Amino acid sequence: MEVKTINDLFINEQIRDKEVRVIGPDGEQLGVMSIQDARKAAEEAGVDLVKIAPGAKPPVCRIVDYGKFKYEQLRKQKEARKKQKTVEIKEIRISPNIDTNDLNTKIAAARKFLTKGNRVKITMRFRGREMAHMGASIHILIDLAKELEDCAVIERQPKAEGRSMVMFLAEKK
Known part of the structure; x- marks a missing residue:
């Protein structure tokens, strides 16, 4: 399994796909829609459109505040590293x-x-x-x-x- 870093994520205009599956800001499924509609929905919510699963068919994007999302991901990675036990x-x-x-x-x-x-x-x-x-x-x-x-x-x-x-x-x- 390939681990994605935060810098690998595409946001807003960087997303070039025609259709994407969209997840709303509260985690609800908004369904498959065109990229223009997805960007418009993110803009109306006042947050970013972030591509979280580029390998899926169609790719999965989430409507979320990018700064907050990035912070949460980094915190999760840090917690996972803390729980690892190295055997000497x-x-x-x-x-x-x-x-x-x-x-x-x-x-x-x-x-x-x-x-x-x-x-x-x-x-x-x-x-x-x-x-x-x-x-x-x-x-x-x-x-x-x-x-x-x-x-x-x-x-x-x-x-x-x-x-x-x-x-x-x-x-x-």
Whole structure:
């Protein structure tokens, strides 16, 4: 669906169609009429004729005060942007030889991120000789996910990527 900006709208003499469907100032349907009749009706009402749906057959025009209409549209767009929630990805890094208390601290941080609605990327980094035991360390990530299963679901299973192993968690709906 194409989003129209206010500047894309045609008003009064900019409308070049022969016939248009007209909506009155109070929102009532005035029917299909010639462009001259529509302009005359808008002029009599003391407001503008604004083409609001150019893709329709015939195009839809509304008799409305253009300045007020423009203001209302901008306000609606601003409200829609306010209600959008951006989901961030928070990263938690651990090592394969992490101690239980450190792991509990990381679990608490992950729980906090998840309850705020963010996704969590858990990265286990391997260094040196730890690379030889990557498969044996997967249980740490699985245990971490089990600890958080009351508030999280595994979005992507643990997977080795180069020198690290990555797992994604998302908030449980």
